[in-house]
Amino acid sequence: MTQPHEIDLHSEYLRADLYFSMGQPAEAARVLEPVVAAEPANTAALELLARSFFGSAQLRRAEEALTRLVELAPANGWARRALARTLERQSRAADAVVHHRVADALGAD
Numbered sequence: 001m002t003q004p005h006e007i008d009l010h011s012e013y014l015r016a017d018l019y020f021s022m023g024q025p026a027e028a029a030r031v032l033e034p035v036v037a038a039e040p041a042n043t044a045a046l047e048l049l050a051r052s053f054f055g056s057a058q059l060r061r062a063e064e065a066l067t068r069l070v071e072l073a074p075a076n077g078w079a080r081r082a083l084a085r086t087l088e089r090q091s092r093a094a095d096a097v098v099h100h101r102v103a104d105a106l107g108a109d
Contacts, residue, residue, distance in 0.1 A: 077108025
């Protein structure tokens, strides 16, 4: 049984997903940060956090989340492509090249 002060991580993930779907990525990121802190290997939560940071133009934070996601799942083509695009938006095209190449090799869109 959860204590009143404990968060229900699944419910918070769903709430963040709803915020993201409603076009409120900054709010989604705010809700997700404690979820990812509690479960740092949860790739679904980490991906939604990265998407939320990217969607709210928090590019350094998106890069950090995507880098962690790539470390956890190196064959995740979506994460590689998203990391490449995040780097490009920060005017770091040279850093993005390797991630684009891996994403291409993995068949990611």
